Amino acid sequence: MTDLPARDQLATHEVLNQPAPEGDRDLWAGDAALREAIAREGGQSETLAPYGATLGRAEMRAAGREANDHAPELVLFDRAGRRLDEVRFHPSYHRFMQTSVAAGYAAVAWEEAPGGHVTHAAQVYLASQVEPGHCCPLTMTYAATPALRAAPKIAEAWAPKLTSRRYDPAMAPVGAKQGATLGMAMTEKQGGSDVRANTTNATRDGDHYRLRGHKWFCSAPMSDGFLTLAQAPEGLTCFLVPRWLEGERNSVQIQRLKAKLGNHSNASSEIEYQDTLAFRIGDEGRGVRTIIEMVHHTRLDTAMAPAGLMRGALSEALHWVRHRAAFQRRLIDQPLMRAVLADLALDVEAALILGLRTARAFDGSTPEDRAFARIAVALAKFHSNKRAPVVTYEAMEALGGMGYVEDTPLPLFYREAPLNGIWEGSGNVICLDILRTLAKEPLAAETLRAELTAATGSDPRYDAALKAHEARWPALPPEAEARWFVERLALLLQASLLIRHAPAAVADAFTATRLAGEAGRITGAMAGSDVSAILDRLG
Structure with missing residues (x-):
């Protein structure tokens, strides 16, 4: 069935100068930088092409909106007062989960075909453009798959x-399911990133433990299990907590769902372990x-x-600036907007x-x-997430009100932009981790140095910036200087890759703008740059 167009002749005015709905958008075919990078880094284009085309369809974008407009619902009890501890989702959320699971989001990296992690990473990039909330449980x-290798018998059942x-x-034991998801529950009130301060207790009970x-x-509390940390007799230890047992629910009690700034389609929660x-x-003792x-x-x-x-x-x-005019010119034709x-x-392609x-x-x-x-990965996580709120805001401003x-x-x-900079180590944690890695792992410093020097001799501005970094x-x-140091290191690494590829x-x-200082601190200083060539790559 073809949708009839909305009426633009209204009682008091005619609707003019408003972009029409975009329709389907092929996220793979319309992204030259992605296709080039996948070919270069060895990803599976035959997997990514249909996934990108599917996610870009107008109906999927509409489903993404529905999944966020209808937040997950916490159902603690049934009508008789029996404990349920369930999280229920809108059908559109399940549609995204089904689409991404079928595409191999959680699987492709472990299927032993070449380029599995590159392909997975590209799927994260594609899915985040449409409905980022469902990425959390799949991520x-x-x-979790490599972590479970520390327990071969458990891995045999779960992997x-x-x-x-x-x-x-379905809410069923893992052995009765066609597929499963796994969440994570690590942080506690008193410790946050300092998980060694955790007080959750683990007591041996035969061939398993009881947690309290x-x-x-607790990220993604609807998952079939969680990896979690608790204090066992020998110290902080990692455990797998199954959500569903044979004939009963494990005693994982959801206290509440977090009321978050964004990531609305995904449930995050506080939980209690009660034996x-x-x-x-x-x-035991090697949980971290x-x-x-x-x-x-x-x-x-x-x-x-x-x-x-x-x-x-x-x-x-x-899409907006290509179909919107102001002061007798399309916005896309105005030099400052361009x-x-x-x-x-540049931020998008560098990330x-x-x-x-x-x-x-x-x-x-x-x-x-x-x-x-x-x-x-630490450099990329830190820098790309610092740029995301700036870029999303500037894109927002391009649309005006x-x-x-x-x-x-x-x-x-915009609500989603800060999340990944906080999750799995906020900025300061990541910067300190980078300093520790460079201090304790000479090979990490050597491989990073090799990537940086691979671009020398191609652009004197890059060479000067690298020398200045090493001199400073x-x-x-x-x-106290860790953020400054890491920012410059990440910019140099991005520049090295861009110069070469x-x-x-x-x-x-x-x-010119990131290393040579030919820019201000506000987006849009591009004097002397080939703006048209950059914009042409965006499809």
Whole structure:
């Protein structure tokens, strides 16, 4: 059935100078930078092409709005007062989960085909442009698989379900399901990022444990299980808490859903363990080392999501300015608007190219790959998330008052923009982690240095910026300068990748504005840059 157009001849006026609904948008075919990066880094274009085309359809964008307009509902009790502790979702949320699970969002990295992590990272980028909330449970499901290897028998039962391409929201034990998702419950009120301050207690009970305590943040409480930390006799230990047992519900009690700034389609909660059955993952006392494998992989997603959010916001701004006129000219033809949009495009492409290069290191198997993945993912997470709120706001402003109205997706992107910078280590935590990595892992510093020097000799401005960085910090900086140090390091790494792989117009403009100082602190200083060439890459 073809939808009839809305009436534009109204009683008091005619609707003019308003962009028509965009219709379907192919997120893969319309993104030259993504397609080039996937070809270069070894991702699976045959997987990404249909996924990007599906997500970009107008009906999927409408479903994304529905999933966020109808927030998850916490149902604690049935009508008789029996405890349920369920979270119920709008059908549109389940539609996204089904689409992304079938595309391999949580599975493709573990299916042993080449480029699995690169492909997964690109899926995060694509999904974040349409409905970022459903990414949370799938990201943790993806990241849990390597952590479970510390408990081979548990992994044997759970890993096939976590890497299934069948979405199964049924409340049933994992053995009875076609597919499963896994969440995370680590932080507590008194400790936050300092998980060693956790007080949740674990008591041995035969071949399993019983947990008792409170978790201040439990991501995705509707999951089939959680990885969690608790204090066992030998110290802080990692556990798998199954949500559903044979014939009964495990005693995971949801206290409330968090009323969050954004991420409305996804449930986040506080929970209590009340003698809750759990299985140990790894040795007692080695909980941080065990779960850090999951954190490492979730950080890849928190580095890719801001690139997708920025791209989604920029795409909305582009559609508006191409179909809106002011002062007798289309907005897209006005030099200052073009400069702003091109400047935003540099942030998007830089975040994308760094994220996918990092993902290739996750696909690698050498010590050098692993070392580079550790340092690069932290740099990408920190810097891309610092840029995301700025880029989404500027895209919002391009629409004027309409950008501030919920009829457009810009408010959703803006609310979402701070999330990934906070989740899995806020800015200060990440910067201190980078300093520790560079101090304790010489190979990480060596692989980073190799990436930076690979671009020398191509642009004297880049060479000068790299020398200035090394002169300013011949050794690691004091803690108080960590953010400044990390920002410059991330910009240099992005510039190195763009110089080597992006079109000359993109690399030149990025180097001039981010490294050579030919810009102010406000978006839109693009004098001397080939703005048209940059904008032409956006489709």
